[in-house]
Amino acid sequence: xxxYIFNVLVLVRKEMLMIVKDKRTRAILVMPVLLQTLLFxxxxxxxxxxxxxxxxxxxxSASSRELVRQFEGxxxxxxxxxxxxxxxxxxxxxxxxxxxxxxxxxxxxxxLFAGGPAPVQVLVDGRNSxxxxxxxxxxxxxxxxxxxxxxxxxxxxPPGVSIVSRAWxxxxxxxxxxxxxxxxxxxxxxxxxxxAGLSVAREKEQGxxxxxxxxxxxxxxxxxxxxMPPMIIGIAQxxxxxxxxxHWFEIPFAGSYALxxxxxxxxxxxxxxxxxxxxxxxxxxxxxxxxxxxGNMLMVLxxxxxxxxSSMPLAFxxxxxxxxxxxxxxxxxxxxxxxxGLAEIQGDFWPLGVMAAITLTAAxxxxxxxxx
Numbered sequence: 057x058x059x060y061i062f063n064v065l066v067l068v069r070k071e072m073l074m075i076v077k078d079k080r081t082r083a084i085l086v087m088p089v090l091l092q093t094l095l096f097x098x099x100x101x102x103x104x105x106x107x108x109x110x111x112x113x114x115x116x117s118a119s120s121r122e123l124v125r126q127f128e129g130x131x132x133x134x135x136x137x138x139x140x141x142x143x144x145x146x147x148x149x150x151x152x153x154x155x156x157x158x159x160x161x162x163x164x165x166x167x168l169f170a171g172g173p174a175p176v177q178v179l180v181d182g183r184n185s186x187x188x189x190x191x192x193x194x195x196x197x198x199x200x201x202x203x204x205x206x207x208x209x210x211x212x213x214p215p216g217v218s219i220v221s222r223a224w225x226x227x228x229x230x231x232x233x234x235x236x237x238x239x240x241x242x243x244x245x246x247x248x249x250x251x252a253g254l255s256v257a258r259e260k261e262q263g264x265x266x267x268x269x270x271x272x273x274x275x276x277x278x279x280x281x282x283x284m285p286p287m288i289i290g291i292a293q294x295x296x297x298x299x300x301x302x303h304w305f306e307i308p309f310a311g312s313y314a315l316x317x318x319x320x321x322x323x324x325x326x327x328x329x330x331x332x333x334x335x336x337x338x339x340x341x342x343x344x345x346x347x348x349x350x351g352n353m354l355m356v357l358x359x360x361x362x363x364x365x366s367s368m369p370l371a372f373x374x375x376x377x378x379x380x381x382x383x384x385x386x387x388x389x390x391x392x393x394x395x396x397g398l399a400e401i402q403g404d405f406w407p408l409g410v411m412a413a414i415t416l417t418a419a420x421x422x423x424x425x426x427x428x
Contacts, residue, residue, distance in 0.1 A: 067281020071255060075285060089243050089293045093236065093300045104190050110137040110154040112145065117165035119206075123176070126202050127158060132194055149181050156180050156191050168206075226393065236301045237392040238361045240294050240316070241323060241384035246352050248290035248324050250345075252331025255282045257344035279420050283328045290324045291317065301392075310395030316388065319401070322408040323384035329415020330380075336422035355381040380411050 109127070113120050127133045136154050139145065148154050161167075161175030168174040178195040180188040226233045294317070301307045331348065338344040356362070358372060359381040365373055376382045387404040390396035398405070 067277060068284045071281060071285040072288075074255075074258070075251065075289070089247065089296055090300070092243055093239055093297050098232075104132065104187060104194065107133050107156060107191050107194065108136045108154045109133050109156040109158055110139055110145075110148045111135055112139040112142065112157060112159045114162040115160050115164035119165040119168055119174075120160045123160065123164075123199070123202050124158070126198050126205075127195075130194070130198055133198075145179060149179065152181065154181075155187070156195065158195070232305060233307050233393060234389060235361075236297075236305055236307055237389045238385045240297050240301065240392065241320065241388040242356060242359070242361055242381065243297055244290040244294040244320060245323060245327050245355070245381050245384055247293055248286045248327045249331040249334075249352060250348055251286035251289060252283065252328045253334045253338075253344045253348040254341055255286070256332065256335035257338050257341045260338075261340045276420060279332070279416065279423055282332055283325075283416070283419075286328055286331065287321070287324045290327075291320060294320050307392075309392055311391035312397070315398060315401075316391045319384070319387040319391070319405060319408070322405060322412060323380055323387075325412035326380040326408050326415055329412060329417075329419050332419035333415060333422060336419060355379055358382065359385045361385045377407070378411075380408055383408050 111124060113124065128135060133156075137148060139148065139157070142159070145157050145159070148157060157177075157179040159177040159179065161177070164174045164176065176199060178192060178199075180192050180195075182188045298309075298316075302309060330351070334347045334351070335344055338347060358365075358368075358376045358379045360376070361381070365376050365382065368376070383404040387396075387401045390401050390404070394400075
């Protein structure tokens with residue numbers, strides 16, 4: 057037993073040295089993870105801090121000017137154009153010169169003092185539905201605030217029932233929180249699959265894989281020696297993303313670190329098995345990289361990281377059940393943001409265990425087939 061463990065450790069050391077000494081591989085270990093975390097944290101966000109809008113005020117009254125002041129005093133809406141007629145609206149939106157157009161009707165103040173619904177129209181560029189919905193929500197909130205302030209100024213008691221919204225797990229509704237929490241699982245999986253997929257393909261290309269097969273090491277020892285270095289690096293990269301999330305983006309961690317890293321180990325095991333299978337059936341590194349990046353794209357798209365699984369067509373929802381990254385993103389976000397315990401995330405854990413057993417067994421069989 058001691059000799060077997062020693063043999064595995066020798067293989068692990070060999071793989072780690074090959075990864076560290078290869079300039080091409082070493083270059084992808086740290087910098088891409090940090091850059092992707094920063095880019096996703098700052099760029100991949102549906103939060104709107106500034107909305108460019110165009111104004112068409114057909115009333116030119118004191119009330120319409122007050123509504124405009126509330127829009128521009130919000131700190132979110134910035135006027136980029138003042139229109140003279142409704143015919144100008146299409147050009148503004150079609151040319152992407154403004155995200156929204158605020159159109160105040162010609163009878164705005166008269167209808168407002170008469171007690172009727174005053175005509176105000178907010179036109180939004182719907183080519184990006186998420187941003188359009190957010191912009192429309194901000195505009196609605198400002199109009200509602202304008203209505204309430206007008207009622208108070210005129211001594212009218214507002215309705216007795218009001219809605220107060222509160223968002224759990226993400227009080228400010230920042231998409232960055234959800235994205236960066238998911239990155240703890242996503243980025244490590246991408247790197248683990250790449251390193252595992254290149255491990256055997258590299259040796260085939262260099263002509264050393266056949267030499268490895270005739271050594272005293274058995275298929276299981278070779279498999280462990282190939283699997284452990286990518287997993288160690290993947291866990292370290294997840295730790296880097298976690299530190300960035302905690303100290304750079306200041307996203308509070310609500311769950312258990314032990315549970316999070318236990319899930320990451322299971323997730324990485326399943327992905328290592330897939331990477332080793334790909335590496336075993338490819339002839340060189342170029343083929344392996346092609347298969348790995350194609351697989352990574354599918355796995356990320358079907359993981360629920362960018363689009364909720366419930367929003368996908370039913371056939372694709374069934375397809376996500378065979379995607380380890382779906383469960384990785386699920387438990388990472390639940391543990392990080394919700395503070396979920398084992399009872400709440402066991403539905404994400406046991407499928408990863410099954411997938412890890414299947415993929416590693418398949419990789420072991422492919423190794424054995426090379427020995428016979």
